[in-house]
Amino acid sequence: MAVLFAEKENTFTLHTDHTTYQMKVDPYGFLLHLYYGRRTEGCMDYLLTYADRGFSGCPYDAGNDRTYSMDALPQELPCQGTGDYRSPAVVIRNADGSYGCNFRYRGYRIVSGKYRLPGLPAVYARDGEAQTLEIDLEDSVSGARVTLLYGVLPELDIITRSACVTNAGAGTFYLEKAQAACLDFLSGEYDLITFYGRHAMERMVQRTPVAHGAQVIGSRRGTSSHQYNPMLILAGKGTTEDAGSCYAMSFVYSGNFKGEAERDQYDQIRVLLGISDELFSYPLEPSERFWVPETVLSYTTQGLAQLSANLHRCFRTHLCRGRFRDGVRPILLNSWEASYYDFDGTSILRLAEQAADLGVDMLVMDDGWFGKRDDDNSGLGDWRANEKKLGESLSGLVEKINALGLQFGIWLEPECVNEDSDLYRAHPDWAFAAPGRAPVRSRNQLVLDFSRSEVVDGVFRQICELLDTVHIEYVKWDMNRSLADCYSHGTNDQGRVMHDYVLGLYQFLERLTVRYPDLLIEGCSGGGGRFDAGMLYYSPQIWCSDNTDALDQIRIQYGTSFGYPVSAMGSHVSAVPNHQTGRMTALSTRGVVAMAGTFGYELDPGVLTKEEKEEIREQIRTYRQYANLIRNGRYFRLTDPFLETVGAWEFLSEDHAEILVSAVTLEIHGNMTIRYVCLKGLRENERYRDEASGRIYASGALMETGIPLPKEFGEYRAYQMHLIRV
Numbered sequence: 001m002a003v004l005f006a007e008k009e010n011t012f013t014l015h016t017d018h019t020t021y022q023m024k025v026d027p028y029g030f031l032l033h034l035y036y037g038r039r040t041e042g043c044m045d046y047l048l049t050y051a052d053r054g055f056s057g058c059p060y061d062a063g064n065d066r067t068y069s070m071d072a073l074p075q076e077l078p079c080q081g082t083g084d085y086r087s088p089a090v091v092i093r094n095a096d097g098s099y100g101c102n103f104r105y106r107g108y109r110i111v112s113g114k115y116r117l118p119g120l121p122a123v124y125a126r127d128g129e130a131q132t133l134e135i136d137l138e139d140s141v142s143g144a145r146v147t148l149l150y151g152v153l154p155e156l157d158i159i160t161r162s163a164c165v166t167n168a169g170a171g172t173f174y175l176e177k178a179q180a181a182c183l184d185f186l187s188g189e190y191d192l193i194t195f196y197g198r199h200a201m202e203r204m205v206q207r208t209p210v211a212h213g214a215q216v217i218g219s220r221r222g223t224s225s226h227q228y229n230p231m232l233i234l235a236g237k238g239t240t241e242d243a244g245s246c247y248a249m250s251f252v253y254s255g256n257f258k259g260e261a262e263r264d265q266y267d268q269i270r271v272l273l274g275i276s277d278e279l280f281s282y283p284l285e286p287s288e289r290f291w292v293p294e295t296v297l298s299y300t301t302q303g304l305a306q307l308s309a310n311l312h313r314c315f316r317t318h319l320c321r322g323r324f325r326d327g328v329r330p331i332l333l334n335s336w337e338a339s340y341y342d343f344d345g346t347s348i349l350r351l352a353e354q355a356a357d358l359g360v361d362m363l364v365m366d367d368g369w370f371g372k373r374d375d376d377n378s379g380l381g382d383w384r385a386n387e388k389k390l391g392e393s394l395s396g397l398v399e400k401i402n403a404l405g406l407q408f409g410i411w412l413e414p415e416c417v418n419e420d421s422d423l424y425r426a427h428p429d430w431a432f433a434a435p436g437r438a439p440v441r442s443r444n445q446l447v448l449d450f451s452r453s454e455v456v457d458g459v460f461r462q463i464c465e466l467l468d469t470v471h472i473e474y475v476k477w478d479m480n481r482s483l484a485d486c487y488s489h490g491t492n493d494q495g496r497v498m499h500d501y502v503l504g505l506y507q508f509l510e511r512l513t514v515r516y517p518d519l520l521i522e523g524c525s526g527g528g529g530r531f532d533a534g535m536l537y538y539s540p541q542i543w544c545s546d547n548t549d550a551l552d553q554i555r556i557q558y559g560t561s562f563g564y565p566v567s568a569m570g571s572h573v574s575a576v577p578n579h580q581t582g583r584m585t586a587l588s589t590r591g592v593v594a595m596a597g598t599f600g601y602e603l604d605p606g607v608l609t610k611e612e613k614e615e616i617r618e619q620i621r622t623y624r625q626y627a628n629l630i631r632n633g634r635y636f637r638l639t640d641p642f643l644e645t646v647g648a649w650e651f652l653s654e655d656h657a658e659i660l661v662s663a664v665t666l667e668i669h670g671n672m673t674i675r676y677v678c679l680k681g682l683r684e685n686e687r688y689r690d691e692a693s694g695r696i697y698a699s700g701a702l703m704e705t706g707i708p709l710p711k712e713f714g715e716y717r718a719y720q721m722h723l724i725r726v
Contacts (some may be wrong), residue, residue, distance in 0.1 A: 416448060
């Protein structure tokens with residue numbers, strides 16, 4: 001059994017194949033956290049210690065026992081108002097205006113299968129793959145009730161956490177903070193690994209010691225953001241890629257979030273992840289419920305590579321859904337960097353002809369095909385084809401493209417609107433704007449109020465009219481600004497709007513995937529501004545970054561890989577000089593980097609030489625050969641491109657029969673030293689043959705000493721080696 005309750009000790013134990021998570025109901029009804037780590041047996045309440053904590057308050061129930069304080073005890077759901085002065089997971093403003101709650105244990109249920117969350121994305125499991133533990137807590141004064149939800153997927157070494165908050169009282173109360181995931185550590189020295197960045201340079205890696213005080217990351221932008229990713233890793237001081245203890249927390253949510261790591265006065269560490277408490281004050285009327293978004297937890301003693309593998313497998317097979325979850329996605333050519341807004345039907349058809357000649361599967365027509373849209377100042381929100389610009393109907397153009405043997409995809413940005421648009425002129429109140437104030441513009445556009453069902457319905461109708469009448473097989477769903485002025489005409493409680501916006505987005509996407517099950521959706525928010533587990537539930541791939549520079553992409557994809565599978569990373573070969581950096585890199589290098597993602601092209605084939613076109617044809621043949629290995633193989637980071645002179649990575653098939661190694665030189669100097677790339681994850685005493693040279697390598701030597709890269713002149717050389725077990 002994955003979930004056990006020991007009545008004598010009042011403990012709940014969650015087992016995965018390699019980990020154990022344990023908690024205890026204490027004599028006062030508090031739910032205390034005992035342990036999360038390598039798999040073990042028995043009751044671990046001996047880890048709790050008690051002492052007079054001075055200025056740390058004690059529950060009234062404890063009487064004169066000054067050794068019992070919630071300010072020092074590890075908890076499953078720490079709340080404001082219990083004498084715990086560390087960061088809480090839940091804050092409630094009661095109907096009488098007071099703050100605080102005091103949740104005590106009321107009961108539990110062990111359920112076969114994995115829980116679901118109404119209106120929210122969540123990890124799923126088939127029959128027999130998971131168990132759910134539900135624990136009921138109640139605040140007897142306010143009537144607030146919480147059901148803690150734990151999903152256990154043993155074979156994946158994954159535990160998920162969520163909660164349902166119910167108002168069982170007589171008055172309205174407000175959730176001021178709602179975070180379902182809390183990990184309390186009684187001891188230990190840890191580093192916090194986070195993923196920061198900016199537009200066009202997302203998910204850079206930062207590793208810092210967890211020191212006294214609170215380290216906080218998050219987003220108040222309405223999306224999970226380019227600036228911080230909603231994922232944390234807590235790693236032991238000596239933890240490396242290959243060894244050591246580490247924990248992951250990944251938030252399955254696409255809006256405002258807050259992650260906190262705090263070392264307290266007693267050297268205990270608390271880590272929290274959930275909805276941000278800024279711009280959040282959610283009302284619950286009597287009998288209403290609030291479902292807290294899910295956080296995915298994983299732990300390993302085998303280093304960061306294994307931790308990433310746990311998350312990759314979970315997200316690839318138990319979060320992504322639909323036809324494209326397991327299948328190889330089409331290789332596409334996107335029109336954006338080929339022509340930007342400067343195109344018509346004739347040039348798009350010419351681009352399609354060139355794409356077909358190269359062996360590409362799909363042409364994607366990016367921004368500029370609709371409404372009055374020749375730049376980013378107008379037309380957004382009018383999802384009708386500009387037939388004057390295209391020279392014919394969109395359906396007619398698509399029929400010609402399909403006749404070339406190509407699929408057709410299109411760019412959409414359903415969440416935003418230009419003031420110069422028919423939609424805005426008809427419904428100005430649909431856009432966020434504070435009463436009496438001029439709105440904040442970004443990219444000269446406003447955000448539509450998806451917290452209102454009539455807005456979601458209105459935009460959904462427009463998109464369906466398009467998809468019902470034109471043979472479109474792919475949608476790039478973009479979102480090119482952060483939210484501001486989040487005032488909704490649909491409610492008097494503005495503290496609920498940011499969360500309701502995300503719920504409206506999810507409702508839209510769920511309706512879209514149900515109505516068009518064969519449609520491939522690629523998420524995008526100015527590139528990687530909404531690259532999170534929540535979006536993967538609806539879009540199995542997400543545009544990694546608007547920065548298509550191959551060298552920057554190596555670092556972006558490196559950071560992304562700590563929490564997300566390669567199958568989710570939208571990555572393309574673009575033109576040089578690169579449009580974001582001006583850097584020159586060889587076509588071969590751009591191809592090798594893009595193959596560590598969904599693979600496609602972002603350029604104009606019409607300006608390529610005959611030799612370059614033939615090289616692209618060969619790249620496409622190569623990718624098709626390795627596509628299954630890239631999508632489903634175990635991914636390893638072989639170097640740190642922030643610290644080393646080579647960026648290198650590896651794909652290893654599940655049966656260990658096949659390996660693909662890729663490497664790019666990041667520096668070149670006079671009298672350059674030889675660089676060796678060591679492989680990972682191989683079994684001992686096996687041999688592999690290099691498909692290109694025929695040379696045989698021993699697995700132990702490949703891992704211990706590695707393969708020397710050729711010593712060649714030239715910047716940013718790329719290499720691939722395909723090895724087959726013999």
